Amino acid sequence: xxxxTGLAFAHxxxxxxxxxxxxxxxxxxxxxxxxxxxxxxEPLLRTEIRAGRFVVVDDLAELSREAQVxxxxxxxxxxxSGRINLAPLRGAVKELGATLRGRRDFRLVVLxxxxxxxxxxxxxxxxxxxxxARGPDSLGVASNPEFLAEGRMVADxxxxxxxVFGVCDRRSERWLRQVYAGFGAPxxxxxxxxxxxxxxxxxxxxxxxxxxxxxxxxxxxRLGGNVDAVATAVGADPRIGPSFLRAGPGFGGSCFxxxxxxxxxxxxxxxxxxxxxxxxxxxxREQADHVVDxxxxxxxxxxxxxxxxxxxxxxxxTDDVRESRAFPIVESLLRAGASVRVHDPVAQGNFEREWRQxxxxxxxxxxxxxxxxxxxxxxxxxxxxxxxxxxxRWNARWTRTMRRPLLVDLRRALTAAAPAGLTVVGLGVGxxxxxxxxxxxxxxxxxxx
Ligand SMILES: NC(=O)c1ccc[n+]([C@@H]2O[C@H](COP(=O)([O-])OP(=O)(O)OC[C@H]3O[C@@H](n4cnc5c(N)ncnc54)[C@H](O)[C@@H]3O)[C@@H](O)[C@H]2O)c1
Numbered sequence: 479x480x481x482x483t484g485l486a487f488a489h490x491x492x493x494x495x496x497x498x499x500x501x502x503x504x505x506x507x508x509x510x511x512x513x514x515x516x517x518x519x520e521p522l523l524r525t526e527i528r529a530g531r532f533v534v535v536d537d538l539a540e541l542s543r544e545a546q547v548x549x550x551x552x553x554x555x556x557x558x559s560g561r562i563n564l565a566p567l568r569g570a571v572k573e574l575g576a577t578l579r580g581r582r583d584f585r586l587v588v589l590x591x592x593x594x595x596x597x598x599x600x601x602x603x604x605x606x607x608x609x610x611a612r613g614p615d616s617l618g619v620a621s622n623p624e625f626l627a628e629g630r631m632v633a634d635x636x637x638x639x640x641x642v643f644g645v646c647d648r649r650s651e652r653w654l655r656q657v658y659a660g661f662g663a664p665x666x667x668x669x670x671x672x673x674x675x676x677x678x679x680x681x682x683x684x685x686x687x688x689x690x691x692x693x694x695x696x697x698x699x700r701l702g703g704n705v706d707a708v709a710t711a712v713g714a715d716p717r718i719g720p721s722f723l724r725a726g727p728g729f730g731g732s733c734f735x736x737x738x739x740x741x742x743x744x745x746x747x748x749x750x751x752x753x754x755x756x757x758x759x760x761x762x763r764e765q766a767d768h769v770v771d772x773x774x775x776x777x778x779x780x781x782x783x784x785x786x787x788x789x790x791x792x793x794x795x796t797d798d799v800r801e802s803r804a805f806p807i808v809e810s811l812l813r814a815g816a817s818v819r820v821h822d823p824v825a826q827g828n829f830e831r832e833w834r835q836x837x838x839x840x841x842x843x844x845x846x847x848x849x850x851x852x853x854x855x856x857x858x859x860x861x862x863x864x865x866x867x868x869x870x871r872w873n874a875r876w877t878r879t880m881r882r883p884l885l886v887d888l889r890r891a892l893t894a895a896a897p898a899g900l901t902v903v904g905l906g907v908g909x910x911x912x913x914x915x916x917x918x919x920x921x922x923x924x925x926x927x
Contacts, residue, residue, distance in 0.1 A: 480551030486635035560739030575609025618650035623677035629795030644673025689761035695725035695906030705906030730792030781815030789864025
């Protein structure tokens with residue numbers, strides 16, 4: 479998030495100094511390479527470094543000497559209870575505060591990381607004032623949550639739909655307006671806790687839309703119909719809107735699960751309820767089980783069968799596997815006795831690392847395949863988890879390499895126009911029957927479209 483937003487400021491003409499605690503990240507950035515696979519990030523990085531607008535520095539003191547507005551973009555992970563873990567943020571604030579000591583020229587520190595409402599007021603500002611020994615005359619503290627989405631980070635950061643400021647003084651607002659000059663986005667100025675609440679409310683609402691569509695997918699599978707037809711008609715109501723009403727294997731990524739759990743935890747601390755967020759989380763967890771039920775109902779007994787899972791990132795366009803649905807799906811398939819092969823054009827290494835962290839020696843990993851044909855060779859079932867364009871442009875030869883040409887399409891990317899000879903069963907497209915005799919025996923069966 480920090481790289482994409484920093485580059486967006488540079489693109490709009492600000493001079494940006496960037497610091498990351500990890501020296502490898504700094505070296506990678508300095509070499510004009512992006513540490514993450516994200517559409518358009520590397521070309522923008524090259525342009526801004528070449529133009530001298532994006533400069534990577536090696537220590538925090540240099541950063542606070544050079545920059546007047548300092549954005550905190552450090553991770554705010556969830557702890558086991560769901561409570562937001564502020565240790566990285568506290569550490570960064572203390573370190574940054576210490577570098578601001580003994581100087582009098584005004585600085586504005588802006589909290590961009592996602593934090594539970596009240597964090598700027600009760601944690602960041604007191605810590606910063608203590609560490610820097612500065613009062614409000616020489617140090618402003620503001621909130622400016624970030625709404626970009628992975629896979630389209632660059633586009634979102636360059637042209638945000640709206641910018642939210644959380645401020646408690648005019649000077650901080652004025653400085654922030656200068657930073658965002660030329661972005662062309664509507665600016666909404668709120669208090670700091672309000673701005674923090676906007677971020678969690680937005681994520682809870684978006685997650686709720688996804689979960690709503692996922693629940694709907696079970697209806698269309700049971701009753702017969704296509705979840706997209708129903709969701710499109712529902713979303714055509716301008717009071718509802720079509721975006722995020724898209725059924726799939728459930729939401730993943732670094733934000734929704736973590737933010738909704740933190741939101742629910744914070745609600746408990748305040749004696750409030752976050753039932754909508756909790757419902758979105760519960761439906762999301764059920765959807766992982768539902769996907770495995772769908773695979774089982776379609777493919778029959780999984781024990782001894784070979785299943786290829788295509789797409790390991792939590793969605794196409796990124797190599798981020800945090801909270802990817804590929805983990806519960808592959809885990810369930812392995813535990814059901816299937817031999818599992820996996821492929822992803824960019825996220826395979828991250829998936830393997832995260833698998834080792836999650837399961838250690840307790841569950842051997844699936845076989846990683848370097849190509850789609852290698853994953854599909856003699857497979858009984860393929861599962862489309864992330865609809866990368868190369869999978870959607872299905873190659874007819876791939877069908878012939880499978881022992882049984884059956885695809886469980888969790889994104890309905892190939893459901894409407896199934897490639898010849900391939901049986902495609904789309905999540906949310908019903909009625910779903912248990913494995914057809916033809917599918918079980920490996921004969922080419924009627925394709926669903
Ligand atoms: N990823 C997203 O799409 C997204 C969108 C909106 C908001 N956010 C929020 O942005 C924040 C960061 O998320 P992310 O996905 O970019 O995390 P990330 O883990 O991908 O990156 C965080 C970076 O911060 C660095 N870092 C950690 N401690 C530091 C310190 N003390 N000083 C300097 N650098 C430090 C790490 O080395 C790492 O490179 C989180 O609060 C997240 O919720 C993320």
